[in-house]
Amino acid sequence: MGNNGPLIPILGFLTCAAFIYLSLGDLWFRFRGGEPELGFVSRNGTQFVLDGKPLYVNGWNSYWFMDHAVNDHSRHRVGAMLEAGSKMGLTVCRTWAFNDGGYNALQISPGRFDERVFKALDHVIAEAKTHGVRLLLSLVNDLQAYGGKTQYVNWAWQEGVGLSSSNDSFFFDPSIRRYFKNYLTVLLTRKNSITGIEYRNDPTIFAWELINEPRCFTDISGDTLQDWINEMTAFIKSIDKKHLLTVGLEGFYGPKSPKLLTVNPERWASELGSDFVRNSESPNIDFASVHIYPDHWFHDQGFEDKVKFVVKWMLSHIEDGDKELKKPVLFTEFGLSNLNKDYEPSQRDRFYRTIFDVVYKSAKRTRSGAGTLVWQFLIQGMEGFNDDFGIVPWEKDSIQRLMTEQSCRLARVTGRHLQDEKWREICSHRP
Numbered sequence: 001m002g003n004n005g006p007l008i009p010i011l012g013f014l015t016c017a018a019f020i021y022l023s024l025g026d027l028w029f030r031f032r033g034g035e036p037e038l039g040f041v042s043r044n045g046t047q048f049v050l051d052g053k054p055l056y057v058n059g060w061n062s063y064w065f066m067d068h069a070v071n072d073h074s075r076h077r078v079g080a081m082l083e084a085g086s087k088m089g090l091t092v093c094r095t096w097a098f099n100d101g102g103y104n105a106l107q108i109s110p111g112r113f114d115e116r117v118f119k120a121l122d123h124v125i126a127e128a129k130t131h132g133v134r135l136l137l138s139l140v141n142d143l144q145a146y147g148g149k150t151q152y153v154n155w156a157w158q159e160g161v162g163l164s165s166s167n168d169s170f171f172f173d174p175s176i177r178r179y180f181k182n183y184l185t186v187l188l189t190r191k192n193s194i195t196g197i198e199y200r201n202d203p204t205i206f207a208w209e210l211i212n213e214p215r216c217f218t219d220i221s222g223d224t225l226q227d228w229i230n231e232m233t234a235f236i237k238s239i240d241k242k243h244l245l246t247v248g249l250e251g252f253y254g255p256k257s258p259k260l261l262t263v264n265p266e267r268w269a270s271e272l273g274s275d276f277v278r279n280s281e282s283p284n285i286d287f288a289s290v291h292i293y294p295d296h297w298f299h300d301q302g303f304e305d306k307v308k309f310v311v312k313w314m315l316s317h318i319e320d321g322d323k324e325l326k327k328p329v330l331f332t333e334f335g336l337s338n339l340n341k342d343y344e345p346s347q348r349d350r351f352y353r354t355i356f357d358v359v360y361k362s363a364k365r366t367r368s369g370a371g372t373l374v375w376q377f378l379i380q381g382m383e384g385f386n387d388d389f390g391i392v393p394w395e396k397d398s399i400q401r402l403m404t405e406q407s408c409r410l411a412r413v414t415g416r417h418l419q420d421e422k423w424r425e426i427c428s429h430r431p
Contacts, residue, residue, distance in 0.1 A: 037203075038134075038203040039051050040242055040243070046327060046329075046367065048244075048371075053415070054414050058090055058403065059093055059136075059372070061093070061377070064096075065078050067096075078123065081378075082128055082130075082131040084377075088393070088400060088403045092206050093373075094209070095137065095138070096141070102146070102147060105147070107147070110152075110159075113186060122194050123194060125195070126192065126194040129204040134203075136373070138209040138248060140183075141213075142212055149167050150170075159175075172227075177232075184235060185239060200239060206244065207243055208245050209245075210233060210245065210248055214247065220254075224273065225279065229279055230282055246285060248289055249288070249290065254278060277324050280320075285327070287327050288330070290332065292313060292331055292334035293335065294309050294310060295336065303340070303342055306336075318368050321369070325368070327368065329370055331373070333375040334375060339388040356409075359410075360409050363410055364413055375389050377390070377391055411427060
């Protein structure tokens with residue numbers, strides 16, 4: 001015993017030090033700015049799942065993140081928007097992971113990428129993780145903004161390998177398919193210069209969206225688009241089996257759908273080469289996506305008729321998710337234009353509330369309505385990126401309050417507000 005004298009206080013000190021480390025380690029980790037490891041969002045039938053519990057999404061669109069993260073003077077807007085979203089309990093932001101050709105292009109030409117812009121996307125993903133927000137990353141645009149399928153067709157034409165000058169050749173031209181697959185490979189295997197994590201292994205990414213609002217006017221049967229969806233989704237899953245995948249549809253029913261005339265806004269919607277159920281049934285598609293824009297789809301409807309249409313439109317797609325697809329349905333864009341002749345600010349509040357109520361009721365009944373993403377949120381001084389749907393959320397108390405209340409309602413459905421300190425803080429003063 002006498003020979004162990006000096007050892008006893010040393011052991012006591014080490015035991016005490018170990019206790020302090022174990023007790024305060026997590027606090028120290030957070031103090032240094034680290035974040036606990038996120039889990040991947042998966043799906044079980046018609047529900048998203050996170051950490052073994054259903055997840056219902058309340059989020060927003062800020063398509064401009066990567067573009068603004070390129071330059072020092074505008075990069076702060078990304079963090080400011082993510083912080084604001086997090087404070088409202090928003091869980092997912094949809095943004096562009098593409099910019100093909102033109103100013104601040106990520107892909108300068110087929111297979112050539114600007115590292116400066118890639119580092120901007122790295123920053124967006126790292127910032128999202130810091131603020132506890134996941135990202136739905138869209139991979140290409142059907143529209144011409146930020147390059148889109150038009151840019152791919154132009155590249156093929158300029159290189160003398162294009163089969164057609166039609167924008168729809170994006171879907172069937174073998175050379176263009178190779179361009180796009182090369183882009184997908186580079187993006188999915190990109191190692192984030194900030195976090196050191198390859199994109200395909202990063203749970204900060206909620207899901208991939210194959211294409212924003214695909215249409216193929218030259219084949220209204222839908223076969224061309226369907227073949228492209230099947231090929232590209234299989235290719236993505238061969239590289240990345242961890243992330244969810246959606247098409248990026250507007251939600252229109254095709255020419256063979258029984259809902260062709262009963263739910264579509266008008267007949268033209270069935271002649272775009274897409275079909276909500278058929279496209280979403282593709283085996284590598286994990287959840288369906290739908291947009292809600294009665295302002296763009298009708299030219300003679302008043303506000304009350306638009307609200308009625310929205311409810312019918314949403315319930316129809318939730319029914320499809322439950323009965324046909326057996327997959328979650330995420331309403332990835334919605335908005336009310338402030339250019340309507342009869343527009344009043346209070347209408348936007350009611351429009352949002354109507355959409356939120358449909359999703360909340362679906363969640364309470366464990367149906368397939370999995371959430372919504374409003375189009376779009378911005379920061380002050382971004383007039384050049386705004387449109388007739390854009391909102392600076394903290395400039396409008398009613399919208400900020402509606403968004404937060406919806407976050408808390410959905411959190412209560414799954415009990416997350418009881419288990420997470422962040423949710424307790426956000427929801428403690430909300431009805």
